[in-house]
Amino acid sequence: MANTAAKRVTGQSRGKTRGRAFWRKYGKHYLGLAPFVVFFGVFILWPMLYGLVMSFFDWSTRTNAEISFVGFENFKTVLSEGTQQGKRFLTSLKNLSLFVVLVVPLNLIFATVISLVINQFRGRMHNFLRGAFFMPYVAPFFLATGVWLWLMSADTGLVAVLLAKMGIGEGVTWRLTPGYFTALLIIIDLWRAIGFNMIILTAGMKNIPNDLYEASTIDGASTFQQWIHITIPMLEPVLFFVVVNCFIGAIQTYDIPWVLSNSSAVGVIGGKNAFASYPVMEIVGNVYSGKAGNLGRACAEGFVLMLIIFAITLLQIVYRNCKNKDN
């Protein structure tokens, strides 16, 4: 009996000793991680989980309003063609699909081409070009949109007039016409975002060993062949990051269409029949509307959007892993 107790005590003290050793070895690492974990938990994880829970409740901002569990009712409402809110949210998802399908490949193509060209320069010119293309990214969204609204103003805007002379959008109010609105949104988004992706890609290009280029030059490869057979394959991990980043950014688009369509939290959001509405705009509209249960519906919309982002990102990761295995 006494023997067992002694063993237990020994076991406990061994456990304590092991714990102390672990803490001594890894404690500072965990301490270093602590601020991030706390920030992440408080400002990202907790609101996300709380939002998910509240998407199952009839919840409004009213002080005395009762909060009641409604199951999947909010999801049914926002995904049903039969309700005004559902119709609007589904329209916004359709608008988003078109935008994402167009903007992500265009962004990737332009950013890659510009990076390849800039990478041909060295020294000051290289730095100048990188800085020049990155500049629009520094401009706040509303400011960039304001400038483009000026440029694209029908009949008088510099770019709108030039395009009209080429037979594109003559007499068209770009910000109020479906189709043209999407084009304008894509132009502004590309103008702003390409610089950021270009910086990532040029940084990635710097990490490609020079030996590969030297060897290929000796073998008689042209610059174009080097791009296709060395640069782009070697950039694959960076390109993957850029694609994922573009997708997530595009799906969350909000500021530019909000300003372009003159949306208002107390007025019309996304223009006539929501032609210029995107999911995050609908969520904001629901939050501000103050109607009974609308916060619950906004949470449901947010969760649907999060699922879409999650699914697309997961698909990209699975595709990449499969490709890596094949290789």
Place this chain on the structure above:
Amino acid sequence: MKKMKRILSLVLVLVMAAGLAACGGGGTSGAGSSTPAEPAGSQGSGEGYELTMWLFQDWTVGTAAEIFNTWADEYIAQHPEVKSITFVGKPDTEIVSGFMAGGSLPDMFAIQFLNGKRIVESANILNLQPYYDAAPEEYKNALNADAMKDLMTNPEGTCWGLPFTANCQLLYRNLTVLEACGVDTSKRPKTLDELLEQFAAVQENGYDVLPNLTASDWVTSAFVCGNPDLKVGWENGETTITAEALEPGYELLKEVGQYSAAYTFLDQAATDAFTSDKLAFTVHGPFLNPNLEAAAQENSNFKYDAIPMPSQVAGGPYSASYGNEWLGVVDSKDQGRNDAAAGFLMYITDTEQMKTFCREMGRPVMNNDAMDEIANDPESPWLLSVCNEIVNNCVNQAVPFRCDMMWETGCADSMFGLWDGSLTDAKAAAEDSIAMINENA
């Protein structure tokens, strides 16, 4: 080096912890609470109350800021229990979201009437009825009766706040262009049909008539409001506006669309075209006027005015809607603090203070005595009397404290569709609008 790294890590952790504490430290209680922030030493005894007030951003800069600060100084001088009054500028959406989020709220705030329902349902707003009842008759009689009715009717016996300012749509006219087109600018068009005749004359002479207004429901509705049968109200959970009352305005929109330029009234192009004698009319709020005044100072040939949008029938209400702003107090559960905040709002909404605001800012105010005196003063801004005339003879943009949205927002899809020609059946569009108002409000 190792020691330095340790010190640096420690400093970083401390800074982050302090940041976190600061983020959470402002709120005095959990979400949904409406207890205002109570800074240390703000309990009245000894140091006095430190009051805060949320205002629209443009009221915390320039002339408006000077006026508010002067009022605060005057009030503090008369009330030793108040130590300071701090004004915090916020966009209206941030004021609304701030109330919805709860946490640290101000003692006093300004907000539009149309957001009234949202605000009083989101936080514990102080019932000002006892203060109002105890106020001198002269003060009570001066406050705009319609606005007070809105503030007091839901529920009966509650006074959510005090009315402050108002705004409305205006029809800006370029007099040089109109005279070149043979339009007699000395007379205002009596009806919207007469206005349409002027549109036709302008178009025939090759000028731009009107910018595209369909970027805003509020501005487009300026062609719809002027019907004597259009009654803005809310009964049994439904709007009192009828499809029949919207239909004539909707018929008119079908015609107006053909006079629309491609640029919108929000574009700089519209202002440039108007100030360079290429555009005859534009519809906007009083906020456009400072830009036009600046242009007129630079170019003496540029002549313009602003008039009310005419009614659909001669002698009927102007085809415009007004919106207004009110001031309220968040219930701090501290009688002394509530008294100090309510007292300040009553002080600034009194006739003398309102006259100053009206004159200096050129904004219509919801104090009739102040408004009448300033609007009739030949030295006051000319736009003020026009705005006053319109506000007193047009419909409200909302049913404050009963319904959350502008009725015009429910009409947006139909109005825009009729303007751009994608809809042609005005009757069906009007019925759709009523259904939309009832469903969304």
